[in-house]
Amino acid sequence: MAVRFSQRMNEVRASEIREILKLTQRPEVISFAGGLPAPESFPVAELKEVTARVLDERGREALQYSPTEGYPPLRRWVADHMNETLATTVNADEVLITSGSQQGLDLSGKIFLDEGDVVLCESPTYLGAINALRAYRPRFVEVPTDDDGMLPQALDALLAREERARLVYAIPDFQNPTGRTWSLPRRQAFMEVVRRHRIPVVEDCPYGEIRFEGIPLPALKALDQDGLLIFLGTFSKIFCPGLRIGWIAAARSLVEKYVLVKQGADLQTATLAQMQVAAYVEDYDIALNVARACAIYRPRRDAMIRALEREMPAGVQFTRPSGGLFLWVELPEQVNARELLAACVERQVAFVPGGSFFPNGGHENTMRLNFSNMPEERIEEGVRRIGAVLRELLGQGEADAPLEREAVAG
């Protein structure tokens, strides 16, 4: 008798991309593949200071077990912060602290999905959400999506057709992978559809505050009058990811269900890390962190867009996000981005092929580029290399041409 695994393990598989990307972690590689915030934005000295204070003042409490719901002062701060920045009206007891917002995705699958149930999502959508939800064996239905977000009429028609629709998953701000942000009219129309069908929505908002220009828009959660919205937030992009502190904000009756399944999943999020974050936001203004991160990312985005405009051959389209960490590239139809990646890795530059972001496959001529974790000159050099490899694949010239040109210019 051989050891048997659950059926979901046939679907939860290591991607071949992950193996390629492991090669790209060497420092000499210019990687646009990850989703890493810039480490120079992390307030290391300040965290050291508040950690000492927490351990001096409440050390034993910080190292002990604590309630599943989360550290009360942090839950209060999260509610206040959401209400100030997102126009919501959340109470502290509607907040559950999670082990990163990724955990909110896993718990959502656990709460809402039986095998064969339908999740509706943007097309494309976040790879980590596909992976988390796939463990519950749903069917993914991709909702047509344009530059302003998910198309409400298409969602309406799909909800009318799909009897087993159980959950909508959306990333309305600086979406991963496209960098797109839903317009206000689109948010309102979306909420009308959601309200009519009474379908729960997971609103994933890790990047909302990382805005370089323009005015913030209300969260979907702020437009929800029916308790259908489950908001996932995180400190990963506005503070740092290494503490793994995120949150869920939802109607109390839903939070109670999340608390039950979180108890089984990991009992609670680390007490000390919650108290560190609570002490940090008490002593410092997190808006300054956000401003610091944006000041780093904005010129990097600009550099990437300029380089793409200069280096990409005709027929290549890309988004121009107003915030976040990513932009999205559509290559000519005949180009397979997985093949492009394999060739690029040999030139020490990497990205994530876009096909992985479509739960039902296809769209292999797309790629996601991260601009937050490399300085401008490396961004320019990396895009130049991708452009050279791409032209080679398209038969538009030698891959070495730009190097020769550079040599001539030098």
Next chain:
Amino acid sequence: MAVRFSQRMNEVRASEIREILKLTQRPEVISFAGGLPAPESFPVAELKEVTARVLDERGREALQYSPTEGYPPLRRWVADHMNETLATTVNADEVLITSGSQQGLDLSGKIFLDEGDVVLCESPTYLGAINALRAYRPRFVEVPTDDDGMLPQALDALLAREERARLVYAIPDFQNPTGRTWSLPRRQAFMEVVRRHRIPVVEDCPYGEIRFEGIPLPALKALDQDGLLIFLGTFSKIFCPGLRIGWIAAARSLVEKYVLVKQGADLQTATLAQMQVAAYVEDYDIALNVARACAIYRPRRDAMIRALEREMPAGVQFTRPSGGLFLWVELPEQVNARELLAACVERQVAFVPGGSFFPNGGHENTMRLNFSNMPEERIEEGVRRIGAVLRELLGQGEADAPLEREAVAG
């Protein structure tokens, strides 16, 4: 249309006990209900020191994302520590760092269990494992268990009968809830059965090092030649629980599957917390923490046993564990421990009724007592109060009698 939840949510429910126990968190209550380590054993000052060092030397790395598998120096230390203390032969790449060992239980359910599959466990077994695994909708089969552990012949017969048997769950050292430890011959006989049936085993070992007397026994993992054992370890009882750092040790092919599902569940365990623990075990000898904890718990266990011998009426049986945090009481058959708890809470003393530890119910005349988190005099007073309430329920005297006796004695 009403919001619909997954079918598992019919089984994952808030227990009525949890609601009662919330009442017992007030400081005036003598609670034997939790499983809390003694906070006076936590090395607060030392953790402050190593945290400062980590943030000074590698602050940006500590606050950044890191690989799902865990921080390499910590994985190496865990492998070495297991090999030294448990007679295993684990390599660092057979270790996955988890968000507490509770996460190891959830991930095990995800990897091994489809609805209707069978989990075999001790009778009784850890409530948190029942809750974690129940989310995957298995059928629990309780294996007859005596003072030396699970009965191997009974396990053999059940494995032969249960075609859908997928996983055995066991806590061989200072079991939660009974405090029992499996004998060495029992461990060997168990492993023969496991080997014959080629069934994966989750060995949950949070308390193994918390031994007050006698010699340590090899882990089941140390007796496994077939890669069937999945060992769950944790720093919660040998260091502190508030950082939520645990681990899985298993054959590399199994660890790879755990890594895949952990990615979906929470991406990774907190980088900083892993580096804090790694720095602590580098600078300090964790054996001293264990010795400090044991020096606190041993007299507490002694006080509880003495008090039970003195205060319990005839017909009450209880275990006398050589380590761990808990002991187990069997009351006369006519006593329902949930009713006893309700009456005890009014006298400001609490415990967990034992019925919750039997996945298929029954055994309502049992209770679990924690002895690690209260000083001796409160343990004696708490047991005295339980004895008084119990005698009252049994019609063996007035509940107030001991108070009067005390008044006379005073």
